[in-house]
Amino acid sequence: MTRGGILASGIATVVFMVTVFAIAGGSGALGQVTKEAPLETKGEASVRPWKRYVGWPARDESTYNTLGNVATPAAPTRPRKIAGPITGDAKKGSELVADRDRGGSCLACHVMGPAGGANLPGNIAPDLSEIGNAGREDEWLFNYIYDARVYNPETVMPPWGSHGFFNDEEINDMVAFLKTLRSPAAFKTALDDPSKRPPPVEKRENLDPIENPAMWSVDKAQELWKQAGAAGKSCQSCHASANAEFKTWAASMPKWEPRLEKVLGVEEFVTRHAKATTGADWLMESDENRAMSVYLHYLANGTPIRVDTTSPEAKAAIERGKELSARKVGQLNMACTDCHGKVANHWIRGQWLAEPKGQYDHFPTWRTSLLAIWDIRQRFQWCQVNIRADELPPDAKEYGDLELYLAAQNDGQKLSVPGIRH
């Protein structure tokens, strides 16, 4: 800090604390003792107003819960009465159950005989291929689709009717189709059968820059490291030997930050620390921020994840993260713990739903299907948009709590960044 202790306008709020700070994080393995890192504590660490990424579905889901807001209407308490037998169009029903544009399709979770050509159905929920033999009443079938919570409050099934995905007539058509299902699904290949489909295994060399373009960020970050910011200093000015200094740091993040009263991950830390020191504007989800995050994680590769889970503040944050992970959000009315807890290790259509363990050590990761680097916050955001909930800005305190809870569940997993995933 030169120039009279003020770097630039808006930075006068930088707080210097004289408490000791072990840069190696939870374990304090390096035993280095330095001043607490300066952080810009004013303002937001990502674009405001937050705008959804280009190419993502544009939907307003503000009438449903998000991780930051409770808005979803209450579940009905009793089934709707259906007068007389349901006479729908079974052919239309067979198309609706396989329509991916209507919230993901029934086939995402159920095998349903010939529906959708028995092409890559999921196995999260019961196989309905012989539901027509089960002797279920029309009213029961209707209500199970309309809002299954009236029969099973713990269900992970979306309330297709009460949340407006399908109207009554369409549900009638699906009921009519279900009643025609009387024999086991005939799969064309073993891959189509979710009980025989092998779980994906990631074997690519994620640290080979020819295999993984996210590795180019390591070079890019090393250039940024030496680049002077608005304050005339660079990362290099204070961190001359990045390799040694950051050998374990990323594995100790995220971490409760008392000056901001929230959990900071590597990405938000980079934004606020750079602003306070070099003056660089590296907002979260900018190319520079992603590159720095990849690099700082990369330097700690091989280090077991070990975050603070014992301080009272960390414990409270983890508790909040755990509660958030069980909150039903979005039009599809799903919680993190639905897909990655109750029904983890199953197929949702052609995608494998994994447990939380193993879902953190490779972030930021390269997405081969998108030619893009995603950090963990963007991954959280996509989960939300995918279940038709409005996402929060990447620096939202709720994501901080969730990230700490996720990191705690990944304790001991060794960092291998940048990862490479579909």
Added chain:
Amino acid sequence: MAEKPRLKVPKEAKKGDLIEIKTLLPHVMESGQRKDRDGKMIPRKIINKFVCEFNGKPVFAVDLEPAVAANPYMQFHAKVDESGTFKFSWIDDDGTVTTAEESVTVM
């Protein structure tokens, strides 16, 4: 900033060895067939030619077409009888030529 080419060439080889060479150039490979959000065609911009030479003599060359994906990756083999330098050139539709070199020592 322009991304640099990525190369994998053995540093050493025995005389007469067939060595494996891997090259990749970060590039959008915009096909010229896509429309932007306003419905306007995005102009074609691809690497249309790749050439590899060894000590000034041609080893391998390829014409690339718009269907080739982003970040064109080339893997091929070359026989080396003497120490020398591979020179790689990527020719862009806009005329830019990106070059890179790697030396191999024949033991």
